[in-house]
Amino acid sequence: MKLTLRIWRQRDADSAGAMTTYEVDGISEDMSFLEMLDHLNEELILAGDEPVAFDHDCREGICGACGMVINGQAHGPERTTTCQLHMRHFRDGDVIDVEPWRAAAFPVVKDLVVDRSAFDRIIGAGGYVSVPTGAAPEAHATPVPKEAADLAFEHAECIGCGACVAACPNGSAMLFTSAKVVHLNVLPQGAPERESRVLGMVSAMDEQGFGGCTNTGECAVACPKGIPLSAIGTMNREYLRASVKRR
Amino acid sequence: MTEYTRYRTGDPVADTKAPDGPIAERWDRRRFEAKLVNPANRRKHTVIVVGTGLAGGSAGATLAEQGYRVVQFCYQDSPRRAHSIAAQGGINAAKNYRNDGDSIQRLFYDTVKGGDFRARESNVHRLAQVSVEIIDQCVAQGVPFAREYGGLLDTRSFGGVQVSRTFYARGQTGQQLLLGAYQALSRQIAAGTVEMHPRTEMLDLIVVDGRARGIVARDLVTGAVGTYFADAVVLASGGYGNVFHLSTNAKNSNATAVWRAHRRGAYFANPCFTQIHPTCIPRSGDHQSKLTLMSESLRNDGRIWVPKAKGDTRAPADIPEDERDYYLERIYPSFGNLVPRDIASRAAKNVCDEGRGVGPGGQGVYLDFADAIRRMGRAAVEAKYGNLFEMYERITAEDPYEVPMRIYPAIHYTMGGLWVDYDLQTTIPGLFAIGEANFSDHGANRLGASALMQGLADGYFVLPSTINDYLARHPHDEVPAGHPAVAEAVAEVTGRLERLLAVDGDRTPDSFHRELGELLWDECGMARSDAGLRKALGRIPELRAEFWRRVKVPGSGEELNQSLEKANRIVDYLELAELMCLDALHRTESCGGHFREESQTPDGEAARRDEEFAYAAAWEFTGTGTAPVLHKEDLRFEYVHPTQRSYA
Numbered sequence: 011m012k013l014t015l016r017i018w019r020q021r022d023a024d025s026a027g028a029m030t031t032y033e034v035d036g037i038s039e040d041m042s043f044l045e046m047l048d049h050l051n052e053e054l055i056l057a058g059d060e061p062v063a064f065d066h067d068c069r070e071g072i073c074g075a076c077g078m079v080i081n082g083q084a085h086g087p088e089r090t091t092t093c094q095l096h097m098r099h100f101r102d103g104d105v106i107d108v109e110p111w112r113a114a115a116f117p118v119v120k121d122l123v124v125d126r127s128a129f130d131r132i133i134g135a136g137g138y139v140s141v142p143t144g145a146a147p148e149a150h151a152t153p154v155p156k157e158a159a160d161l162a163f164e165h166a167e168c169i170g171c172g173a174c175v176a177a178c179p180n181g182s183a184m185l186f187t188s189a190k191v192v193h194l195n196v197l198p199q200g201a202p203e204r205e206s207r208v209l210g211m212v213s214a215m216d217e218q219g220f221g222g223c224t225n226t227g228e229c230a231v232a233c234p235k236g237i238p239l240s241a242i243g244t245m246n247r248e249y250l251r252a253s254v255k256r257r
Numbered sequence: 258m259t260e261y262t263r264y265r266t267g268d269p270v271a272d273t274k275a276p277d278g279p280i281a282e283r284w285d286r287r288r289f290e291a292k293l294v295n296p297a298n299r300r301k302h303t304v305i306v307v308g309t310g311l312a313g314g315s316a317g318a319t320l321a322e323q324g325y326r327v328v329q330f331c332y333q334d335s336p337r338r339a340h341s342i343a344a345q346g347g348i349n350a351a352k353n354y355r356n357d358g359d360s361i362q363r364l365f366y367d368t369v370k371g372g373d374f375r376a377r378e379s380n381v382h383r384l385a386q387v388s389v390e391i392i393d394q395c396v397a398q399g400v401p402f403a404r405e406y407g408g409l410l411d412t413r414s415f416g417g418v419q420v421s422r423t424f425y426a427r428g429q430t431g432q433q434l435l436l437g438a439y440q441a442l443s444r445q446i447a448a449g450t451v452e453m454h455p456r457t458e459m460l461d462l463i464v465v466d467g468r469a470r471g472i473v474a475r476d477l478v479t480g481a482v483g484t485y486f487a488d489a490v491v492l493a494s495g496g497y498g499n500v501f502h503l504s505t506n507a508k509n510s511n512a513t514a515v516w517r518a519h520r521r522g523a524y525f526a527n528p529c530f531t532q533i534h535p536t537c538i539p540r541s542g543d544h545q546s547k548l549t550l551m552s553e554s555l556r557n558d559g560r561i562w563v564p565k566a567k568g569d570t571r572a573p574a575d576i577p578e579d580e581r582d583y584y585l586e587r588i589y590p591s592f593g594n595l596v597p598r599d600i601a602s603r604a605a606k607n608v609c610d611e612g613r614g615v616g617p618g619g620q621g622v623y624l625d626f627a628d629a630i631r632r633m634g635r636a637a638v639e640a641k642y643g644n645l646f647e648m649y650e651r652i653t654a655e656d657p658y659e660v661p662m663r664i665y666p667a668i669h670y671t672m673g674g675l676w677v678d679y680d681l682q683t684t685i686p687g688l689f690a691i692g693e694a695n696f697s698d699h700g701a702n703r704l705g706a707s708a709l710m711q712g713l714a715d716g717y718f719v720l721p722s723t724i725n726d727y728l729a730r731h732p733h734d735e736v737p738a739g740h741p742a743v744a745e746a747v748a749e750v751t752g753r754l755e756r757l758l759a760v761d762g763d764r765t766p767d768s769f770h771r772e773l774g775e776l777l778w779d780e781c782g783m784a785r786s787d788a789g790l791r792k793a794l795g796r797i798p799e800l801r802a803e804f805w806r807r808v809k810v811p812g813s814g815e816e817l818n819q820s821l822e823k824a825n826r827i828v829d830y831l832e833l834a835e836l837m838c839l840d841a842l843h844r845t846e847s848c849g850g851h852f853r854e855e856s857q858t859p860d861g862e863a864a865r866r867d868e869e870f871a872y873a874a875a876w877e878f879t880g881t882g883t884a885p886v887l888h889k890e891d892l893r894f895e896y897v898h899p900t901q902r903s904y905a
Binding site for chain 1 (some may be wrong): 315318319322333334335336337338339340342343352354390392393394396397398399401402403404405406407408409410426427429432433436439440441443444446447453455478507508509510541542544545546547549550648651652654717718721763765767768809811812816817819820
C-alpha cells in the first residue's frame with residue numbers, strides 16, 4: 011500500500027520542530043508500524059536525507075522503548091505498543107500523523123525520541139523493596155494469597171512506555187506511579203515500606219513536572235498493558251492513609 | 258583457503274581459580290580463600306558495569322549495597338529496558354518444592370548434559386547451588402511469581418528435563434525479574450552509590466599496564482566521546498545473536514563491548530555455540546526486522562506436527578489425524594515435545610527440508626493446542642498462555658485457539674562469549690564478564706529457563722564475591738587521564754566514527770547487516786558444513802571491504818545519530834562473524850547447538866567427538882582478518898560422565 015506520512019521532525023531539544031510530509035510506497039500489511047518507518051528510513055538514507063529518529067528495542071511489546079502518537083492516539087488505533095501495531099490496521103492511501111509523546115515532563119530529544127528519565131526518578135523514590143542481596147528469607151516462608159499475587163502481577167505488567175502520560179490532557183503520571191505502588195503495597199514483602207513508598211513516589215512525581223489527575227481516564231485507555239484505572243484510586247487511598255499515619 | 262583459516266594453536270588456557278576437592282564444597286572453598294575488602298575501604302573502589310540486564314542490573318545493585326562506588330552504563334534510555342525483559346518462560350531453581358526428585362545434583366547434571374558436555378563442571382555446580390538463593394531474593398523483592406491457591410509458588414517443567422523446577426510469572430518472567438533488579442538498582446542510584454549513564458554506549462576498553470582500567474563511551478544524545486576510569490570493569494552487555502540480523506534479540510542488542518574487549522586482549526570462547534530456538538514466529542517477508550519468540554513453555558501443552566505428505570497445502574483442520582506426523586513424539590517418545598532446543602530445532606529443519614513444512618515458503622511447523630483445549634478447557638489454556646496467544650494473533654492475524662500456531666526456529670541465544678575463569682574474570686586482569694556476555698555455564702547448548710538463572714546468579718551472588726579478591730589484591734592507583742593508552746583508545750574510537758561518516762557510499766548500514774545475517778544463517782546456522790563455512794569465510798572479508806567502500810551514514814557524530822550507532826555495531830559483526838565461522842570450521846564434531854553435517858550418527862543425530870574436542874576453544878585476537886591464535890581449555894568430567902545424549 012501507499013501512504014502519506016506527516017512526521018514531527020525536530021533536530022534537537024533546543025530547536026523548533028515541524029511536521030514534514032513523506033510519501034511511502036510498497037508497504038505490506040504484515041509490516042509492523044516500526045518496520046514501515048524502517049522502510050521510510052532506508053529510502054531517506056539513500057536519498058541523502060536524515061532518517062527519522064525513534065526509540066525502539068525489543069519490538070515485542072515488552073521493553074517499553076517505543077512509543078509515538080499516531081493520528082492523535084498514543085501507540086495508535088490498537089491497544090498495543092507501536093512495535094506491535096501492524097499495517098493491516100491502515101488502508102491504502104491513508105494519511106498518518108506521527109508525533110512524539112507530548113508532555114512537559116518528557117522533553118523531546120530528537121524527532122520522535124523523548125526523555126522519559128523522570129519515570130526512573132519516580133521509581134528511585136520508593137518503587138522497590140529494600141532487601142539487600144543475600145538478606146532474603148526462604149521463598150516459602152511467607153505464603154502470598156493467590157489473589158494478592160495476581161493483583162500485584164496485573165499492576166507489575168507496566169512497561170514504563172509513557173503512553174499514559176502522553177494520552178493525559180494534563181500530562182499526569184498517576185497511572186504509572188500507582189501501578190508500582192499497588193504492585194508492591196498489596197504484597198506482604200512490600201508492607202514495611204507501604205507508607206514511605208507512596209509518599210515518596212507521589213512527591214517525586216510532582217517534582218518531575220507531571221500534571222495532576224482530573225479523572226479523565228485516557229491513561230488507562232491508552233495503556234498497552236491494560237493497567238486498570240482503579241490503580242489511581244487505590245494509590246489515592248494509600249496516600250491518604252499514609253499521610254494520616256505519618257502525622 | 259584464506260589466510261584467516263591458518264590459525265595457530267597456542268598455549269592452553271587454564272582456569273587457575275577453580276578450587277579442587279569435592280564439587281559441592283568448591284564454591285564455599287573459593288569464597289573462603291578469596292580475599293575480602295574491608296567495608297570501610299570499599300567506597301574507595303570504583304567498579305564500572307556495562308549493561309543493566311539481569312546480570313548487570315543485579316551486579317550493579319549488589320556491588321553498591323556492599324559499599325563500592327559503581328558507575329554503570331546502558332545504551333537504552335532507561336536501565337529498565339535491557340533485553341532480559343523479553344524472556345518469557347521462567348527461571349530454574351533446584352528447590353524441589355514438588356518433591357519430584359529434584360536436587361542441586363540433578364540440576365547440575367541436567368545442565369551439563371543439556372550443554373552436551375562442553376561446560377565446566379565447577380561453574381555449573383555453583384550455578385545449581387546458587388539457584389535456590391535467587392528465588393528467595395526475587396520473592397523478597399516483590400517479584401510476583403505465579404502462585405497456587407495455597408499461596409505457595411507454582412512451577413512448571415521445561416525442555417530437556419523431567420522435573421518441574423521452573424518458576425514463572427505468566428509469560429513475562431524476564432520482565433518481572435528484571436524489574437526487581439532494576440528497582441534494586443534504582444534504590445542505589447537514588448542513594449548516590451550508583452552513577453547511572455543511560456543512552457551511553459561503551460565503544461572501547463582502556464587497558465593500562467595490562468589491567469582493565471576503564472572504558473571509552475559515547476553519549477548517544479550529544480555524540481560526545483568520553484572516558485571513564487575504574488579499578489575493575491564488568492561487562493554485562495549480553496550476547497551476540499544479532500550478528501545474524503534476524504534474531505529474537507532486541508534490535509539494538511550488540512556485540513561491540515565484548516568484541517572491543519576481545520580486540521584488547523580478552524579471549525573469545527566457543528563463538529560458534531549459538532542457540533536456535535525452536536518456537537519462533539516464522540518470518541512474513543523481506544521487510545522483517547526481527548523475529549519474535551513464543552515461549553517454549555508452550556511445548557508443555559502444544560503438540561508439534563507437520564503433514565505426513567510432502568507439499569500438503571490443505572488447511573490444518575482438513576488434515577485428518579492419521580495423515581499428521583507428530584514427529585517429536587514419534588522420534589523421541591520419552592521426551593516427546595519437550596526435547597532440548599537444539600534437537601527440536603533441527604527436527605523442524607529436517608521436516609521442512611523434506612518439503613513437509615507449512616505456511617509461506619514451507620518454513621514452518623504446527624504447534625497445536627487443540628488437544629490441550631479439549632483436555633484442560635479453553636479457560637485453563639488462556640490462563641496459562643493467554644498473553645502469548647494474544648501476541649501471536651497480533652503479529653500473524655491468526656487465532657491460535659482456532660488454528661494451530663506456525664512456528665520456526667530462530668537465533669535466540671549465544672552460549673559462546675568472553676572466556677572467563679571461575680571468578681568470571683577474563684584473560685585481561687580486572688575485566689569481568691557476566692551473564693550471556695561470558696561463555697561459562699551452558700556449554701554447547703543452554704536449557705530453557707537457565708539464562709535468567711545464570712544472569713542473576715552471576716550478578717547477585719557470584720561476581721560480588723569473586724571481584725573482592727581482585728580488588729583486594731590490586732591496590733587502587735589513579736589512572737592519569739593523559740596516559741598514552743587512554744589517548745590511543747579514544748583516538749581509535751573517534752577515528753572509526755569519522756571514517757564511517759566519511760565513506761558516503763551508496764548502501765545503507767542495514768543492507769550490509771541483512772546480507773551478513775543471511776550468509777551466517779545459511780552457512781553457520783542450524784547445520785554447518787566444511788564447504789559452507791569456507792564459502793562464508795571467503796565472502797566475509799569481501800563484504801567487509803565493500804562495507805568500508807560503500808556504506809552511507811548520514812548526519813554527523815555530534816548528535817543523536819542512530820545510523821551511525823548501527824553502522825558502528827556492524828563493523829564489529831563483520832569481524833565477529835568471521836571468528837564464528839572459523840570456530841565452527843575447526844570444530845569438526847557436532848555438539849549441542851553446533852551441528853556439523855560431517856559428524857552425525859547413522860540415524861542423523863549429532864555425533865560428538867570427545868577424544869578430540871572435549872575443550873573450550875578460546876581465541877586470541879591478532880588483527881582484523883588475520884588468523885587468531887587458539888588456546889584450548891581442556892574440560893575434565895569427574896562427576897557427570899559424557900555419554901551420547903539420548904532423549905529417545
